[in-house]
Amino acid sequence: MALIVQKYGGSSVADAASVQRVAARIVATKQAGHDVCVVVSAMGDTTDELLDLAQQVTADPPSREMDILLTAGERISMSLLAMAIDGLGVEARSFTGQQAGVITDAAYGQARIIDVSPSRITATLADGQVAIVAGFQGVNTEANDVTTLGRGGSDTTAVALAAALGADVCEIYSDVDGVFTADPRIVPSARRLGQIGYDVMLEMAASGAKVLMPRCVEYARRFGVPVHVRSSFSDLDGTLVTKEDPMEEPIIAGVAHDRSQAKITLVDVPDVPGKAARIFKVVADAGVNVDMIVQNVSASGTGRTDVSFTLPAADGDAATAALAAVRAEIGYARLAYDDTIGKLSLVGAGMKSNPGVSARLFHALSDAGINIEMISTSEIRLSVVTGAGDLDAAVRAVHTAFDLDSDQDEAVVYGGTGR
Numbered sequence: 001m002a003l004i005v006q007k008y009g010g011s012s013v014a015d016a017a018s019v020q021r022v023a024a025r026i027v028a029t030k031q032a033g034h035d036v037c038v039v040v041s042a043m044g045d046t047t048d049e050l051l052d053l054a055q056q057v058t059a060d061p062p063s064r065e066m067d068i069l070l071t072a073g074e075r076i077s078m079s080l081l082a083m084a085i086d087g088l089g090v091e092a093r094s095f096t097g098q099q100a101g102v103i104t105d106a107a108y109g110q111a112r113i114i115d116v117s118p119s120r121i122t123a124t125l126a127d128g129q130v131a132i133v134a135g136f137q138g139v140n141t142e143a144n145d146v147t148t149l150g151r152g153g154s155d156t157t158a159v160a161l162a163a164a165l166g167a168d169v170c171e172i173y174s175d176v177d178g179v180f181t182a183d184p185r186i187v188p189s190a191r192r193l194g195q196i197g198y199d200v201m202l203e204m205a206a207s208g209a210k211v212l213m214p215r216c217v218e219y220a221r222r223f224g225v226p227v228h229v230r231s232s233f234s235d236l237d238g239t240l241v242t243k244e245d246p247m248e249e250p251i252i253a254g255v256a257h258d259r260s261q262a263k264i265t266l267v268d269v270p271d272v273p274g275k276a277a278r279i280f281k282v283v284a285d286a287g288v289n290v291d292m293i294v295q296n297v298s299a300s301g302t303g304r305t306d307v308s309f310t311l312p313a314a315d316g317d318a319a320t321a322a323l324a325a326v327r328a329e330i331g332y333a334r335l336a337y338d339d340t341i342g343k344l345s346l347v348g349a350g351m352k353s354n355p356g357v358s359a360r361l362f363h364a365l366s367d368a369g370i371n372i373e374m375i376s377t378s379e380i381r382l383s384v385v386t387g388a389g390d391l392d393a394a395v396r397a398v399h400t401a402f403d404l405d406s407d408q409d410e411a412v413v414y415g416g417t418g419r
């Protein structure tokens with residue numbers, strides 16, 4: 001008998017029939033003799049719909065109210081799931097994040113879990129019942145307010161609960177059969193990875209592979225929680241995310257993409273010490289996280305240079321306004337903003353010891369006629385920015401160039417709208 005945490009994403013509980021289908025899977029696990037704690041996301045695209053609704057009411061909704069609104073999505077799915085399990089003759093109790101003891105800091109919309117005290121969950125499991133927990137939410141005990149953990153946050157709820165409960169495994173059920181060498185929505189010939197190490201998975205997730213939220217992978221690595229990514233629509237093997245096994249680690253694990261970034265270029269910045277420090281202080285003070293940065297050598301004799309960087313498009317207004325306010329002080333000529341960009345990242349543990357990876361990637365993009373706007377690297381990642389319209393073709397070209405295409409059946413996407 002094991003203690004299993006199972007997380008079901010929104011696409012797995014999109015409607016009443018899906019809730020019943022998931023309930024049957026949970027009951028089967030329970031009847032196999034295991035203790036089961038379930039974390040569930042809001043049904044289908046509920047969270048996006050609530051966000052849209054708030055925008056229709058006011059352009060700038062207060063973040064405290066936004067979090068109260070968004071936590072409603074998971075309350076609906078958790079109670080319906082408990083009812084459906086009850087309907088199958090197995091006792092189940094649902095709990096909000098607060099009731100489950102998920103304590104966070106006060107950062108509305110992107111709160112971090114600082115503690116988990118799941119005494120009610122432990123008691124529920126001890127009573128032989130299934131515990132259902134609303135994902136994506138917690139409570140800040142200082143303000144006594146509910147908080148949300150950022151998009152995709154139910155993954156993190158599940159891993160945090162698995163760590164706190166000492167679960168044997170955390171199973172993340174989604175609408176694909178595991179972690180693939182690329183998003184199966186873009187690359188139907190993507191290959192499923194049987195196993196992937198925490199570090200490489202974290203890099204994939206942070207580069208846009210939204211099958212797992214980056215913070216959930218960080219959490220799993222810190223507490224050594226084995227994460228099993230699977231489909232709730234099939235019984236296939238899935239992907240085990242666990243401590244790296246150097247013998248199993250491929251040179252290239254996969255290609256991730258990200259459409260959520262934008263690019264700012266400051267044109268004609270005086271090329272003197274201190275300008276970059278000032279620019280990025282202003283951006284940081286606006287609460288914006290910068291990703292890639294490129295500064296050209298100044299054209300001979302002009303003493304001026306261009307500075308470009310990428311940032312989440314959602315922070316575009318904040319960063320542009322902050323930089324516009326210091327234009328005279330910094331002395332740049334013009335600010336160009338572009339949110340029609342895409343970022344492609346090639347990720348793999350063996351990259352650092354294999355020369356020629358970048359040349360092969362650039363060659364693949366040039367063969368496909370795709371222009372590269374920016375480049376950045378880490379030990380196990382190589383990222384390039386392209387035009388948004390070129391991104392899908394770029395992902396496919398690079399996937400093929402690194403021999404990642406599978407000759408098996410196509411990767412299946414069972415549900416979800418991809419939103």
Ligand code: ADP
Nearest residue numbers: 009010011174178179180182183185209210211
């Ligand atoms: P859930 O609603 O279950 O949380 P998500 O939509 O958050 O599901 O994540 C699953 C989706 O992640 C898949 O439908 C797929 O389009 C996308 N995805 C992106 N990159 C990958 C990858 N490398 N492997 C598998 N899925 C990926």
Ligand code: ASP
Nearest residue numbers: 041047136151152153154
């Ligand atoms: N419902 C939340 C979201 O859509 C959390 C999650 O699905 O993990 O981001």
Ligand code: MG
Nearest residue numbers: 009152210211
């Ligand atoms: Mg998700």
